[in-house]
Amino acid sequence: MDKVSMTSHQGLPVIDADAARFRSFTETHTPVVIRGLFDTTELSSIRTLDSVRARLGEAVVNVKGNVLERYVGALDPKENFSWSKILSRTRATTIGKYLDEIEQNQKNGQVASEQPAPQEILEMIGASEFLSAIEAGQLASGHKHGSLPKASCLVFLATQGNATDTHTDWDGRHVINYQVFGRKRFLLFPPGSGPKLSPVEIFSTVRLRGMSERSLKDFLQYAGGVEAVLEPGDAIYMPPFYFHHVEYLEHAMGVALRFAPPPERVVASMFRCHRDLWVQNVWARIVHDPESPESQEALAAFESAIAASYGSRVEKYRAILALARSYCERWGVFGEDPSVAWLSSSDFLEHVLSVRYVKREVSPNASWGETFWHAKERTRLAVEMFGRRVISFLQQV
Numbered sequence: 001m002d003k004v005s006m007t008s009h010q011g012l013p014v015i016d017a018d019a020a021r022f023r024s025f026t027e028t029h030t031p032v033v034i035r036g037l038f039d040t041t042e043l044s045s046i047r048t049l050d051s052v053r054a055r056l057g058e059a060v061v062n063v064k065g066n067v068l069e070r071y072v073g074a075l076d077p078k079e080n081f082s083w084s085k086i087l088s089r090t091r092a093t094t095i096g097k098y099l100d101e102i103e104q105n106q107k108n109g110q111v112a113s114e115q116p117a118p119q120e121i122l123e124m125i126g127a128s129e130f131l132s133a134i135e136a137g138q139l140a141s142g143h144k145h146g147s148l149p150k151a152s153c154l155v156f157l158a159t160q161g162n163a164t165d166t167h168t169d170w171d172g173r174h175v176i177n178y179q180v181f182g183r184k185r186f187l188l189f190p191p192g193s194g195p196k197l198s199p200v201e202i203f204s205t206v207r208l209r210g211m212s213e214r215s216l217k218d219f220l221q222y223a224g225g226v227e228a229v230l231e232p233g234d235a236i237y238m239p240p241f242y243f244h245h246v247e248y249l250e251h252a253m254g255v256a257l258r259f260a261p262p263p264e265r266v267v268a269s270m271f272r273c274h275r276d277l278w279v280q281n282v283w284a285r286i287v288h289d290p291e292s293p294e295s296q297e298a299l300a301a302f303e304s305a306i307a308a309s310y311g312s313r314v315e316k317y318r319a320i321l322a323l324a325r326s327y328c329e330r331w332g333v334f335g336e337d338p339s340v341a342w343l344s345s346s347d348f349l350e351h352v353l354s355v356r357y358v359k360r361e362v363s364p365n366a367s368w369g370e371t372f373w374h375a376k377e378r379t380r381l382a383v384e385m386f387g388r389r390v391i392s393f394l395q396q397v
Contacts, residue, residue, distance in 0.1 A: 011220075011225075011226035011227070012031055012032060012033050012226045012227070012228050012236075013025075013030075013032050013033070014032070014033045014034075014035065015032055015033070015034055015035070016034070016035050016036055017034055017035065017036045017037045017039070017130050019129075019130055019133030019134050020133075022034065022130075022134065022237070023134060025237055026134070026174055026237070026239070026260070029239035029240065029284075029288055030239065031188050031226060031228075031236065031237055031238060031239060031242070032236070032237045033228050033230070033234060033235070033236050033237075034176070034234070034235040034236070034237060035233070035234060035235075036233065037130060037176070037178055037233075037234075037235040038125060038128065038130075038178060038233075039233065040128075040129065041124060041125055041126055041128055042123075042124035042125075042126065043121065043124040043125050043178075043180065043255075044233060045124075046124075046180060046181065047180065047181050047232035047233060048181055048232075049099060049181055049182075049251060051181070052095065052099070052180065052181055052253060053095070053096050053099050055120070055124075056095045056096075056118065056120055056121070057094060057095055057096030057099075058094055058095075058096060059094060059095045059118035059119075059120050059121070060092055060093070060094055060095075060118065061092070061093065061094070061095055061098065061112040061115045061118070061155065061157065062090045062091065062092050062093075062112065062115055063090070063091060063093055063098060063110040063111060063112045064090040064091070064110065064111065064113075065109050065110060065111070095112075095118075095157065098110070098112065098157065099251075102159045102251055109159075109162070110159075111156075111157070111158040111159075111162055112155060112156070112157040112158065113156055113158070113164065114143065114154050114156065114256075115154060115155045115156070115157070116141040116142030116143075116153075116154065116155070117139075117141045117142070117153035117154060117155050117255060118141075118155070119141070121153065121155065121255060122139050122141060122153060125139060125153070131151065131257070131259075134259070134260075135150070135260075136150055136151040136257065136259040136260070137150035137151050137259075138150075138151070139151050139152065139153045139257070140152045140153070141153055142154065143171075143258075150259060150260070150261065151257055151258065151259035151260075152257075152258045152259075153255055153256070153257055153258075154255065154256045154258070155253065155254075155255055155256075156177075156246075156253065156254045156255070156256065157252075157253040158248045158251075158252065159248060159251050160182075160248055160249065160250050160251050160252075161248060162247075162248045163209045163245065163246060163247045163248065164244075164245065164246040165203070165204070165207060165208070165209060165245060166187070166189070166197060166203070166204035166206065166207075166208055166243055166244065166245040167199075167202050167203045167204065167243065167244070168191070168199070168202050168241050168242065168243045168244070168280060169202070169240075169241070170202060170241075170270065170271070170275060170280075171258070171261065171267075172240045172241070172261060172262040172266065172267065172270060172283060172287045173240060173258040173259060173260060173261050173262075174237070174238070174239060174240060174258070174259055174260045175237070175238040175240075175256055175257065175258050175259075176235050176236070176237050176238075176256070176257040176259070177230070177235060177236050177238065177246075177254055177255075177256050177257075178234075178235040178254060178255050178256075178257065179230040179231065179232050179233065179234050179235065179252065179254045180232065180252075180253045180254055180255060181232050181251075181252060181253055182232070182248065182249070182250040182251050182252025182253060183229060183230065183231055183232075183249040183250045183252060184229070184230050184246055184247065184248055184249060184252050184254060185227065185228070185229045185230075185246070185247040185249055186227070186228045186229075186230065186236050186238075186244060186245070186246055187208060187216075187220065187225050187226070187227050187244065187245040187246075187247075188225060188226050188227075188228075188236075188238060188242050188243070188244050189223055189224060189225040189226075189242065189243040189244075190224060190239075190242060190243075191241045191242065191243070191277070191280055191281045191284040191333075192224070192281060192333055192334060193223045193224045193225065193243060194243070194277030194280065194281065194334075195277065195334055196222060196223040196224075197223060197243055197277075199243075199276070199277055199280075200276075201275045201276070202275050202280075204243060204245075206219070208245050209245075209247070229249065230254075240262075240284060240287045240288075241280055241281075241283060241284035241287070262286075262287045262290060263290050265299065266283075266286060266287065266290055266299060269299065269302050269303050269306055270283050272306050273302065273306065273320060274317055274320065274321075274357065276321070276324075278321060278324035278325050278328050279320070279321075279324045281324075281328050281333045281334075282298060282302070282324045282327050282328065285298070285327075285331060285333070286298055286299055294331075298327050301323060301327075302320070302323065305319055305320050305323050306320070310357075313357040316357045317357060
C-alpha cells in the first residue's frame with residue numbers, strides 16, 4: 001500500500017484524480033482525498049524542501065506570526081499583557097530566505113499564510129487537465145471575492161508545529177488543498193457541527209491544538225469531524241463553509257485552489273450579513289443549490305431583511321439572526337433538540353457581531369486591510385463598552 005494509507009484518512013474516501021468521479025463529491029458537498037492531482041504538471045517535481053528552494057527560492061512571500069498563538073501567549077497570566085505582543089508586522093521575504101531561516105531556527109513561529117501564489121507556481125500548474133475538466137477556468141493569484149475569476153490560488157508555508165486553528169471561510173467557494181512538500185493534518189467539520197464547536201464569528205472557541213491524540217479522536221467522533229494526513233502530492237477537497245483545522249506535522253508547503261464561486265447575487269448578500277453558525281448554515285444551504293425554490297425564497301428574504309431600516313444595529317442583528325434561525329429550524333439543520341452551550345450573552349455578542357451593520361466610515365474603494373482594521377476597531381470598542389458595563393454592575397452589587 002502507498003505511504004498514505006486509508007488509516008491516515010479517518011472517515012474520508014480516497015480517489016484518483018478523475019474529474020467525473022470528483023464531481024460527484026462537489027455536487028454533494030462531501031470531502032474527499034485526491035491522489036495524483038498534479039502528477040502530469042511541473043508542480044509534482046518539487047516535493048522536497050531542496051527542490052522547492054531550487055525552483056521557487058526567489059519567489060516573494062509575506063510572513064508574520066500566527067495570530068491566535070500571539071493572542072493566547074499575550075493572555076498568559078504569568079506574563080504582563082501588552083498589545084505589542086499581539087500586533088505583528090508583515091514582512092516580505094523570499095521562499096529561499098524563509099527556508100534558510102527555519103533551518104537555523106526550527107521553532108520559527110513565522111508563517112506565510114494565505115499568500116497570493118507566485119507566478120512560478122501558476123506556471124508549474126499550467127493548463128491542468130483536471131482543472132479544465134471541472135471548469136475551474138484560468139487560475140488567478142490571491143484571494144478573490146465575487147463570482148470572477150472562477151478559480152484563485154493561495155500558498156501556505158510554515159514550520160513543523162504550526163497550525164491554522166479551527167475556522168470557516170466566508171466566500172462560499174469550493175477548495176482543493178494540494179500538498180507540495182512536507183506533511184499536514186486536516187480536520188474537517190461540516191457546517192452543521194457548529195453547535196459543538198461553539199464558534200464566535202467564523203472561529204471555533206474549541207482549541208484543538210494541544211489536545212492529546214485520544215482526546216482529539218474522541219472530539220472528532222463527538223462533533224462529526226473527519227481527519228486526513230496529506231503527504232506530498234496528495235490533495236483534499238473541502239466543501240464551502242466547512243470548518244477546518246490544519247496542523248503542520250513537518251515543515252510544509254501547500255497551495256489552495258478556490259473555485260466555483262456562488263452567483264454574484266448570493267455573494268452580495270452573503271458579505272452584508274453578520275457571521276454566526278445560524279447564518280453560516282443558511283448560506284451553506286443556499287450555495288449548495290442556489291437555483292432551487294427554497295434557496296431562492298431564503299435569498300429573497302435575506303435581501304429584504306438586509307435592505308430594511310432599523311432603529312439600531314443591534315435591532316438589525318436580532319432581525320437577521322431570527323430569520324436565520326427560522327430557516328435552520330425549518331430545514332432541521334441542527335436536529336429537533338440541539339444540545340448546545342451557546343455563547344449568547346446579549347450584552348456582549350450582540351454588540352460585537354452587529355458591528356457588521358455599522359455604517360462604514362471608510363471609503364468604498366478602501367483596501368481589504370483598511371476595511372478589516374475598521375471592523376477590528378469597532379469590535380474593540382464594543383468589547384470595551386461591555387467591560388465598562390460589567391465593572392459598573394459589580395460596583396453596584
